[in-house]
Amino acid sequence: VNTLAYTLLSLLTRQPYTGYDLTRIMEVFWRAKHSQVYPLLAKLESDGYVVSQWVEQSGKPNKKVYTITEKGLSKLKQWLQKPPAPPVIRDEFLVKVIALRYFDKESAISLVTNRMETYLQKAAAREAELNLMREEHGSRIESMDHPFFGRYVFFMRALRLEAEEAAWCKWVLDLIRSDK
Amino acid sequence: VNTLAYTLLSLLTRQPYTGYDLTRIMEVFWRAKHSQVYPLLAKLESDGYVVSQWVEQSGKPNKKVYTITEKGLSKLKQWLQKPPAPPVIRDEFLVKVIALRYFDKESAISLVTNRMETYLQKAAAREAELNLMREEHGSRIESMDHPFFGRYVFFMRALRLEAEEAAWCKWVLDLIRSDK
DNA sequence: CAATGCATGTAATGAGTTACATGATTCC
DNA sequence: GGAATCATGTAACTCATTACATGCATTG
Numbered sequence: 552v553n554t555l556a557y558t559l560l561s562l563l564t565r566q567p568y569t570g571y572d573l574t575r576i577m578e579v580f581w582r583a584k585h586s587q588v589y590p591l592l593a594k595l596e597s598d599g600y601v602v603s604q605w606v607e608q609s610g611k612p613n614k615k616v617y618t619i620t621e622k623g624l625s626k627l628k629q630w631l632q633k634p635p636a637p638p639v640i641r642d643e644f645l646v647k648v649i650a651l652r653y654f655d656k657e658s659a660i661s662l663v664t665n666r667m668e669t670y671l672q673k674a675a676a677r678e679a680e681l682n683l684m685r686e687e688h689g690s691r692i693e694s695m696d697h698p699f700f701g702r703y704v705f706f707m708r709a710l711r712l713e714a715e716e717a718a719w720c721k722w723v724l725d726l727i728r729s730d731k
Numbered sequence: 732v733n734t735l736a737y738t739l740l741s742l743l744t745r746q747p748y749t750g751y752d753l754t755r756i757m758e759v760f761w762r763a764k765h766s767q768v769y770p771l772l773a774k775l776e777s778d779g780y781v782v783s784q785w786v787e788q789s790g791k792p793n794k795k796v797y798t799i800t801e802k803g804l805s806k807l808k809q810w811l812q813k814p815p816a817p818p819v820i821r822d823e824f825l826v827k828v829i830a831l832r833y834f835d836k837e838s839a840i841s842l843v844t845n846r847m848e849t850y851l852q853k854a855a856a857r858e859a860e861l862n863l864m865r866e867e868h869g870s871r872i873e874s875m876d877h878p879f880f881g882r883y884v885f886f887m888r889a890l891r892l893e894a895e896e897a898a899w900c901k902w903v904l905d906l907i908r909s910d911k
Numbered sequence: 912c913a914a915t916g917c918a919t920g921t922a923a924t925g926a927g928t929t930a931c932a933t934g935a936t937t938c939c
Numbered sequence: 940g941g942a943a944t945c946a947t948g949t950a951a952c953t954c955a956t957t958a959c960a961t962g963c964a965t966t967g
Contacts, residue, residue, distance in 0.1 A: 553926075554823055561830040571946055575895045580825040587927060589948055610936060612946040628833055634845070635823035643815035645760035648888075650741040651881040659875065665814070695839065695910045700795055701831040704906070708828075708899045713836055715895045726884070728874045733954075751918055769920055777962060790964055792918040 552596075552626070554584055554636070557590055563601060563619040565698055570615065579709060592617055602625055619663040659727055667720035674713040681706050732778075732806070734764055734816075737770055740807040743781060743799040745878055750795065759889060772797055780806055839907055847900035854893040861886050 558581045559573055568576070570592050573584045595601045603615050619627075641723030644666055651659055661697045684692060684703055738761045739753055748756070750772050754765045775781045780803030783795050799807075824846055831839055864872060864883055872883045 554821070554826065555926080558826045561826055563753070564830060569946075569949095580819050580829070582927095583818050584928060585947075586929080586949080593769050603849065608945090611944090612934075614946060627830065628841055631827055631830055631833055632838065634911065635827055636826065638761050638820065638822035640759075640820055641734070642818035644818065645888075646734065646741055647811055647815055647883060648737045648885050649881040650744060650807065650811055652876050652878060653744070653811055654875075658739070658812065662815075666802075668738050676806075681953095687858070693910070695834075695836065696909055697833060703828040703829070704903050705825060707902070708825075708896075711850055711895055711899050712892060715891055716888075719891050723884050724870065726873055729813055730873070736955085749918075750920095762955095764956060765919075766921080766957080773920095788917090791916090792962075794918060 552595075554601075555581065555587065556600075557627060557630050558583075558597060559588070559592065559595065560600060560619055561621050563617060564624065565702070567618040569617065573617075580705070591661070595623070599623075604688045656727060656730075660724060663720050663723050663727070667717050667724070670713045670717040670720065674710055674717060675705055677710040677713060681710065732775075732780075735761065735767065736780075737807060738763075738776060739768070739772065739775065739797075739809050740780060740799055740803050743797060744804065744807070745882070747796045747798040749797065753797075760885070775803070788832075792897065836907060836910075840904060843900050843903050843907070847897050847904070850893045850897040854890055854897060855889040857886055857893060861890060 558577055561566060561712060562573055562576055570585060570588045573592075574583065574588045575642070576584060592601065596617070598602055599620060601617045601619055603617045606614050606616050608614060613622060617676075639682055644662075647654075647662060654662065681703075684706070688697065688699060688703075691697050738757055742748060742753055742756055750765060753772075755766045757763060764819065772781065772783070776783055776797070779800060781797045781799055783797045786794050786796050788794060818865045824842075827834075827842060834842065861883075864879060864886070866884075868877065868879060871877050872879055873879065877883075
């Protein structure tokens with residue numbers, strides 16, 4: 552049972568999900584491909600941490616919905632109390648920034664502009680989602696025992712960091728542009 | 732030749748380094764263990780992208796200093812022009828935040844406080860390093876062709892994001908504390 | 912006298928990506 | 940007519956971590 556497994560269990564405490572859903576939702580804080588998620592869910596089921604149920608759908612492929620068990624929840628709670636490992640960051644953009652002097656001005660500007668636009672978009676989407684959450688749940692969501700509290704504070708973090716990233720990009724662009 | 736290899740080549744454009752140095756320097760934007768770095772450097776050498784030289788030391792183990800070759804530099808420049816892959820983030824802390832409602836108030840506070848302190852420390856260290864760079868290189872460092880320009884803007888980014896992370900932690904702590 | 916830093920390397924194992932495989936529906 | 944979304948799975952491969960191995964110097 553590794554961190555990915557605990558990530559899946561964490562999300563399943565909120566509500567039952569399919570492997571497909573989980574893969575999509577996790578993207579922002581723990582990227583994993585479906586080819587890793589499906590076998591792991593099967594393993595978690597054979598260990599008794601989750602149970603699954605096929606749901607028939609018309610027009611779409613049928614789906615397998617996973618629900619966390621008592622055993623899974625207690626396993627998760629145990630893990631939650633341990634101090635988290637330091638984050639792993641692997642960002643090709645930053646590697647290229649380190650070597651920025653090997654870019655000509657034009658391609659440096661396009662590199663950073665693309666990054667900025669990506670993060671402006673992300674921030675806008677995040678803000679929209681936060682507004683939606685506030686509408687749906689009101690200020691109760693700012694209370695620790697609300698089921699979406701974790702998700703709410705996480706989204707706030709994402710928004711702040713994405714906005715900051717975009718602002719930094721703008722600063723770099725101004726530096727490059729003012730450099731003759 | 733994978734991204735880790737290009738990361739090593741990028742750093743070696745600045746100056747010659749040992750595998751030990753490279754492992755340490757990379758930590759902030761591309762984490763890799765020495766067990767991955769040493770064999771890869773050896774491979775890069777056999778491919779002619781870097782050359783190495785043993786440097787004798789007294790009181791410390793001897794070290795193997797790697798220098799990038801012309802071939803390595805042109806290989807790197809080629810890669811730099813390709814658009815960067817989206818960043819990979821794997822952060823156990825965020826997984827635990829998602830499941831924050833399974834924490835009691837006390838341990839939630841300690842989880843977030845630890846994070847905040849870590850990032851405040853990082854930000855302080857980053858600021859010190861930035862001041863050092865400014866002292867050493869002056870405002871020339873804000874020019875794109877300065878060898879430390881990339882490192883400079885990268886450190887500015889790190890500082891801004893670390894400070895923002897700490898500020899977010901404080902916001903979460905206030906939320907938790909005001910929640911009875 | 913124990914831990915940490917310097918310094919390099921290999922072997923075994925675990926984690927993660929890419930590619931293969933299938934198939935209906937909806938949107939442009 | 941082509942791409943994207945929904946939906947699950949396996950096989951082959953690459954990448955990354957942990958553990959093993961060595962050894963001296965400094966710091967607390």
